[in-house]
Amino acid sequence: MKILLIGEYSRLHNSLKEGLIALGHEVILLSSGDHFKKFDTDYSFHSAFLSGYWLPLKIKNVFYKLTGVNLEKAERGLRFFLLLPQLKNFDHVQLINSDAIETFPFFSRILYKKVFKKIKNRSLLICGDETTVIDYLLKKESDYSILTPYFEDNSLKKHFEYPLKYTTKNYRKTFDWLVENCQNLIASDLDYKIPMEKMGYSVHFIPNPVNTRKIEFEEQKINDKIVIFMGINRSSYIKKGIVYFEKTLQIIQEKYAEKVAVIITENIPYNDYINLYNTAQIVLDQIYADDQGYNALEAMAKGKVVFTGAEKEFVQHYNLSEKVAINALPNVDYLVKELSFLIENPNEITAIGKRARAFVEKEHDYIKIANQYLETWNKAYIFI
Structure with a gap:
């Protein structure tokens, strides 16, 4: 054709x-x-x-x-x-x-x-x-x-x-x-x-x-600090709930100053965006969603832990028994709790990252x- x-x-x-x-x-x-x-x-x-x-x-x-x-x-x-x-x-x-x-x-x-x-x-x-x-x-x-x-x-x-x-x-x-x-x-x-x-x-x-043949999986190993990445598209800033992530990051940076590093970008070309988040273990994608969009899936394919849409409809549709992403909700306390758990249990970052890659390979x-x-x-x- x-x-x-x-x-x-x-x-x-x-x-x-x-x-x-x-x-x-x-x-x-x-x-x-x-x-x-x-x-x-x-x-x-x-x-x-x-x-x-x-x-x-x-x-x-x-x-x-x-x-x-x-x-x-x-x-x-x-x-x-x-x-x-x-x-x-x-x-x-x-x-x-x-x-x-x-x-x-x-x-x-x-x-x-x-x-x-x-x-x-x-x-x-x-x-x-x-x-x-x-x-x-x-x-x-x-x-x-x-x-x-x-x-x-x-x-x-x-x-x-x-x-x-x-x-x-x-x-x-x-x-x-x-x-x-x-x-x-x-x-x-x-x-x-x-x-x-x-x-x-x-x-x-x-x-x-998702072309996983072009996206290299890398097991998430924590050496010095856990890197958290957030890419902002200013035109969709409000509808993606980025303000909740920003407030959460303020708290996390104060709470875990010695354990985390944060990268924030805004309105940059796709290739630059990808290169910058390659060093991160955790990616903050969007709040108001049931399922993952394209950026989230690419990050998951690389083995990142992504905060994005992963609602019950998504879990039920794909019959999942374990997390492949973190369901992001419009609740700062909840987001702080989820991030804190990952920072204090870095092995879970590795485990979720592996499941995320396997999920993308199977379904996408x-x-x-x-x-x-x-x-x-x-x-x-x-x-x-």
């Missing part, structure tokens, strides 16, 4: 591409690189002009203040349009989400129609903020979610513009159009599978693919997952 993957926010599509290529398929990835993260891509529609030069950047910022229109969206859409002549003879196309091109919704629909005219077999991946997922979270039926800080303090609304945009008329129209014109809806973890099903949608659940192997995608895509052909 010749497969087109559009969009990248976490390295999910890159890992899927590697798995599909290993199985003998031809794969092309188009993305913006996701801003500062700079993920690999075959063809880029990154807004290089408006974000890469001083004068265009200033003009863009002034225009946004005056009109509320982000010209970078226009540039990304235009760059994607210019790539259309190269998108020939594909058997399947998959979008990372309904805003895969990261342009204006009406422009997205125009571009999707042009792509879909050439490619009849299509999938929409649900692996992050999405219209139906946000609709469900707004019902407040779960104990907590990425919208919890917004529910607790509506003055934070501007910090939630990205997830809430998916419920506006134009983004909803794009999502609904894609649901009608894609043969498959695929959810990458339980944080998206559960809301989609609660809202009445039928989705294929295919876990995140990139070739195994690529096969699941192929099976799902091929089922759709029967109905075309």
Whole structure:
């Protein structure tokens, strides 16, 4: 098969591409690189002009203040349009989400129609903020979610513009159009599978693919100090509950000044992020989640102990009897207790790290997952 993957926010599509290529398929990835993260891509529609030069950047910022229109969206859409002549003879196309091109919704629909005219077999991946997922979270039926800080303090609304945009008329129209014109809806973890099903949608659940052949496992040995790593993406700082980790680290650093070292980064490229957390034994990922996202899984594959989503739904789904990650809750006392236990029992860091690697190899192997995608895509052909 010749497969087109559009969009990248976490390295999910890159890992899927590697798995599909290993199985003998031809794969092309188009993305913006996701801003500062700079993920690999075959063809880029990154807004290089408006974000890469001083004068265009200033003009863009002034225009946004005056009109509320982000010209970078226009540039990304235009760059994607210019790539259309190269998108020939594909058997399947998959979008990372309904805003895969990261342009204006009406422009997205125009571009999707042009792509879909050439490619009849299509999938929409649900692996992050999405219209139906946000609709469900707004019902407040779960104990907590990425919208919890917004529910607790509506003055934070501007910090939630990205997830809430998916419920506006134009983004909803794009999502609904894609649901009608894609043969498959695929959810990458339980944080998206559960809301989609609660809202009445039928989705294929295919876990995140992780290329463990590229990720070297290293048994966590404590020599001098236990290193704790936290990488901050400022745009998702509040919705990931980073403030709880920050307060926890203040207490831990005072309590165990001689036993721990802390590394904190902010808004750095993906490759730099990976290199910096290689020295850590413990990684603080996110609070408001049931399941692990991509960054957490990569850290787990390296044998790190990761504080992330590991709720009862996750434990039950994978039938786990021992911890492969630490379930992170919005409770500083709880987080301090969990970290303190690990610091005082370093052998547990080693044990959890080994189980984490084994779990990722079993449930997230990139070739195994690529096969699941192929099976799902091929089922759709029967109905075309």
